[in-house]
Amino acid sequence: MSWVYLILAGIFEMIGVLMINSLHKNRNWQSLIMLLIGFGASFLFLALAMEELPMGTAYAIWTGIGASGGAILGIVLYGEQK
Numbered sequence: 001m002s003w004v005y006l007i008l009a010g011i012f013e014m015i016g017v018l019m020i021n022s023l024h025k026n027r028n029w030q031s032l033i034m035l036l037i038g039f040g041a042s043f044l045f046l047a048l049a050m051e052e053l054p055m056g057t058a059y060a061i062w063t064g065i066g067a068s069g070g071a072i073l074g075i076v077l078y079g080e081q082k
Contacts, residue, residue: 009045010065017070
């Protein structure tokens with residue numbers, strides 16, 4: 001179950017990154033709330049995953065999903081340069 005938590009943490013990290021971009025463009029409460037929910041859920045699921053997984057493994061996977069997922073979503077959704 002810890003791997004599922006870790007993948008969910010990475011997905012919520014990607015949502016948080018998307019909401020940073022949304023908040024930067026729109027400056028509205030919905031983006032701010034979604035940003036807080038995204039990163040909050042990301043940290044919650046990371047903490048749950050780290051109850052069974054080693055910290056180094058969990059952090060490396062979580063960071064990788066967030067960074068690569070954020071980059072891919074930026075390319076796909078916002079037409080950012082590859």
